[in-house]
Amino acid sequence: MSRLTEPLDTPSLGALLAELGAEARAHRFEVAPNPCVGAAVLAGSEVIGRGYHRFWGGPHAEVEALASADASGVPRERWDTLVVTLEPCSSQGKTPPCTEAIVARGIRRVVVGSLDPDLRHRGRGLEELREAGLEVQLLENAAPLRTISPHFLRWLELERVRRPRPWVIAKWAQTLTGQLTPPESIGGGRWISGEEARAEVALLRSRVDVILTGVGTVLADDPRLSVRPPELTSKPPARVVLDTALRTPPQARLLHPRADEAAGPVTLLSVVGADASGARAAALAQAGARVHGIRGDDVHHLNLRAVLRWMWEQGWRRVLLEAGPRLCSSLLDAGFVDQLRVYTASIPGGRGESLGSWLGASSLEERLDRTVGEDQVLEAFPAPL
Ligand SMILES: NC(=O)c1ccc[n+]([C@@H]2O[C@H](COP(=O)([O-])OP(=O)(O)OC[C@H]3O[C@@H](n4cnc5c(N)ncnc54)[C@H](OP(=O)(O)O)[C@@H]3O)[C@@H](O)[C@H]2O)c1
The missing domain is CATH 3.40.140.10 (Cytidine Deaminase, domain 2)
Structure with missing residues (x-):
């Protein structure tokens, strides 16, 4: 004392x-x-x-x-x-x-x-x-x-209070070259980070309102985006997939939670029109998904400002982004990411677009570098654009 x-x-x-x-x-x-x-x-x-x-x-x-x-x-x-x-x-x-x-x-x-x-x-x-x-x-x-x-x-800045959007934490795992998908030969072509890092992510998931991903990740990885062990939370985060044309298969694991996980409700955000009718929307609704229409943007994806506003209207304030390089870079480039948690494994090479150049060119505030298990972790608040 x-x-x-x-x-x-x-x-x-x-x-x-x-x-x-x-x-x-x-x-x-x-x-x-x-x-x-x-x-x-x-x-x-x-x-x-x-x-x-x-x-x-x-x-x-x-x-x-x-x-x-x-x-x-x-x-x-x-x-x-x-x-x-x-x-x-x-x-x-x-x-x-x-x-x-x-x-x-x-x-x-x-x-x-x-x-x-x-x-x-x-x-x-x-x-x-x-x-x-x-x-x-x-x-x-x-x-x-x-x-x-x-x-x-x-x-609490005036502009943010006037046009509210939730706080977005972008979390990704990358190889030494900043790629989010490992070489085929490592982690079943899927897993980059170690067990300790994955345990940290489970805790992080238990402390957000919602997990956001893109349909690219659902199709490539068929992730669960759930909290394991389920005892970590009394209210599992909702899960939202940006899926312009409703390409999520009704048998996706997201829609079929197991007893050993805590999994929140799933919403698929499609472009207005794709949500309303059709056999695809009906099959997804039958599998337990809510389908909601959002305004499109110039390149036929969903308008991110409208997505975030819709999330705010759901009462969600803290969002965990667990997506591939396309959705991550769209949100980063638009200045909609408030916080970063990046795990880097000592894996050379990898597949797909690298986010390394984005990280290198950005100004990061209050940066913290640490180690968990065999992974390097970077945490920071990206400077506002
Ligand atoms: N290492 C990691 O942390 C990590 C995490 C997740 C995924 N991944 C890897 O990432 C790869 C998939 O990457 P990805 O980039 O294809 O998937 P993604 O970023 O999860 O999803 C991209 C898709 O989201 C939809 N989308 C809707 N509105 C969008 C918008 N405004 N901006 C961007 N996307 C929008 C688009 O599909 P529609 O136009 O059809 O809607 C787009 O193709 C997989 O190999 C997976 O293993 C790695």
């Missing part, structure tokens, strides 16, 4: 906020588009619990810090202050409002590093805490969002 040098003086609180912010940033790729947030509970000047928002849909930092203070064994009557890098939420989202949890635990003072930048919520959390009789201190600039969560500020 760390101890503040001066009891609750402003520089010590500022230093604690900066430390919490830096630690919260470690989870940026797991929480985006949500903000990175860190919190601590103090008994006098002693930090007795710390917590972070660790993954999208997971508990908020305040709730984690309160649980960590519980685990410390320090009696509740000694807890007095909660320090948090961002104004606590006051509305019900995927989790209950944090203001309620703070008040319910008898916290007497809340020190906050940044106001909520969302104008619909800004100041409301602090107001609620004050109304409940808590002392509230705002130490702006101690944990600025432009340093801790630049991605969150982009998510």
Whole structure:
């Protein structure tokens, strides 16, 4: 447990906020588009619990810090202050409002590093805490969002609020030359990444609203795009295939989930007209798919802006793109990819178009390079076009 040098003086609180912010940033790729947030509970000047928002849909930092203070064994009557890098939420989202949890635990003072930048919520959390009789201190600039969560500020930009579209995470596996399909002789011509990488992807799938792919991938790989083991999620992500002319076969594995996987509903997005009638649409509906019509674009594929708007209207906010090079490059070139997770295996060569030149030419922000099993992993937020 760390101890503040001066009891609750402003520089010590500022230093604690900066430390919490830096630690919260470690989870940026797991929480985006949500903000990175860190919190601590103090008994006098002693930090007795710390917590972070660790993954999208997971508990908020305040709730984690309160649980960590519980685990410390320090009696509740000694807890007095909660320090948090961002104004606590006051509305019900995927989790209950944090203001309620703070008040319910008898916290007497809340020190906050940044106001909520969302104008619909800004100041409301602090107001609620004050109304409940808590002392509230705002130490702006101690944990600025432009340093801790630049991605969150982009998510709330006026243009994005005005024309909303979900947050898209493009994940792909590639060979050393950036190709998404390995040579025939490796991984049955299908698998590029190792077991540990595949386990990470299962976890990522369990933390998105929807998985998006193209019909090219369905025809080439017949993927399941499900969560395995199924216990990883209570609500499996929906699955969406861009399939202009409804080429998905009714016997595709996507449409026939097994007992050992959690698989969400499947929607095939076809060009308006192809969806409405015909034996193909009827057979796919019979196999359990929803077929929905979307406006086409100049090259007869589907209009990506319209696809993303339709996804937003479904209430989906975090999308995992698991497609081949055609759909990936369409979305990357249009500036619709917000986050990247690229696994590179030490496999030479490969087949099909390479995304290596796109990666090389792009400016990537907050880049993180790491290793999982035998694969190299690159995570980043592509700079807006
Ligand atoms: N390594 C990996 O991570 C990974 C992941 C997935 C796939 N793959 C590999 O990728 C290969 C398949 O690649 P692919 O490029 O053909 O498949 P894809 O990108 O998954 O699908 C492309 C198809 O999507 C449809 N589409 C509809 N609207 C589109 C739009 N606006 N922009 C682009 N596409 C649109 C088009 O077909 P319609 O016009 O018929 O609708 C297009 O041909 C396979 O070999 C597979 O193994 C690798």
